[in-house]
Amino acid sequence: MTNLHGTPTDTALLAIDDALAAGHATATDADARELQELALALADLSPAPEEQFEQALIARAEAGFPRQPRAGLAGRFDAALTALRRGWTALSDDVRRRAGALVPSRLRRPRRPLLPVLAGAASLLAAIAVSVALLNDDEPARDGIQRAQPGSSGPALSSPSAGGDSAQSEAAPRELGRGGDATTVPEAVPPVPGPDRDEGIAPGERQRRVERTASMTLAAPEDRLDEVGSEIVEIAGRREGFVLSSELSTGDEGTTGGSFELRVPADELSPTLRDLARLGTVRSQSVSADDRTQTFVSTEDRLRTSKAERASLLKRLADADTEREAEAIRSRLDLVGGQITGLRDELRGLRERTSFAAVNVTLERGDGEGSGTSRDGVGGALDDALHTLEEALGIAIRVLAVALPLALIGLIAWLGLRALTRRRRESALD
């Protein structure tokens, strides 16, 4: 016995260990010796494996503990999986060996199981996907951008060519279409019933006629206002659009601001706004959409009716018996002709307004903070880098916001499952 000065438990355990190490009782004390003999008897009771089993297990170990092959499709799947696993193991071992040769042994870390890594990567991907989705949802609310959906009553920017439909159509004389010919309808003509928003929404129409308008206030450094103005015009051209009007204000200190009224194809509105936003700091932006399908359909119907009436009048004129009757029909024909011209102009205007989106850009002096990507030089590059960093940080925070709760839930579930399995196992001894 090596130590007789500990607690009784320590002393007894040491006596047992001494006897087991020596293979015979070593204590002189009768009590300890009895304990040692009991320990030896217990050790002696240990069953030994049979030679045949031992050999069989060695053979399995030599073969790397092959799994029992399954029949049919499952067997083929297993074989493919095994081949894949072996390939992966060989590859990773090779890479690890090569990398290990370059890394000091004290820095080498033990191999990690593949499954948790894959699970972690999957969780991270899921978190990124959710975060990106959240990020996209947030976008319209940022930077003071407002969007109105077609048919909505939200704040919509009014443009000279887009406003007050009913009032415009009921006015007599009316001016239809911007820049178009002014057509005067005689007072005697009964007013053409104007398209009313309350008439309906033309739900059966597949081809919707949506009028889109956008306005943007851009700020740029004073020394770049001219350049930005030119770029706005270039963007309109590049997007197959045109500049309806432009104005650059000049004061004692040079250019102080400006406004631009653009028309771009409706489907080019979003890219145009993106291009414009890159020119400077977007101080405000609003986009609105107004569904004009019902107005369009209604105007087409009225045009058809007017044409039919004209055809009927022409027939009646040909059959007129008296000069008085013919004069009255001619007078009516003039009125109907005026209606037809007006309705055609209205349709053309509607087509133009729904095919082209109106973009009003207001250009202001700004201190250049957060200006667009078109800035050159080291300052611009630094701004870009900071902006990118800020965005990356935002994404990272969102990813973490999703990933951390997921990881916590996963950890709790894993711990719970582990405790449950342990408890079930231990119940075998109860």
Add this chain to the structure above:
Amino acid sequence: MKRSSGRTRDVNEALAEPLQALAGSADADSGSFDALYRRSFPRVYAYVASLLRDRAAAEDVTAQAFERAYRKRHGYRPVRGTQEAWLFGIARNAALDELRRRKRRASLESDPEDLAAPGLDDRAELALRRETVRAALDQLSPRERDLVALKFAGGLSNAEIAQTLGLSESNAGTKLHRTIEKLREACQS
């Protein structure tokens, strides 16, 4: 463990290369799975057989334990304990799973012959002694038998028993001492 040197070399050649990663100590040989296998195979079998008390089941579970250990060998972390504690933890889990599956206790089909060949008088005395101890063991609870099996069949140190059972070393020692005292009383009665 009785194995021919040729057989040992075969196993070494087959396993040494991919199993060097199972390094728990500075010594590469002792860190390999083969070395662990050689060190612990008879003890693992003895522990599992003592727990299950069924030779056929003990062979299945022992094979299963080594297979699991082989597949999980990269998951071994030296900071959590010795290789033996890790291996016996796997074997214990496999044995408990088997026990739970069967929900019954089976006694060993037969006891192995003694390796040493004592004289006739010695043999009779030894047989009597063994019978007494076995009867005393039957009076222990399954948990106590598990503890005894880890210590005397598995040959684990008290620290390794603690690591295997997830206890503190002093707690494991106290439990072990209490169990042995209980066993001694059972032998004397």
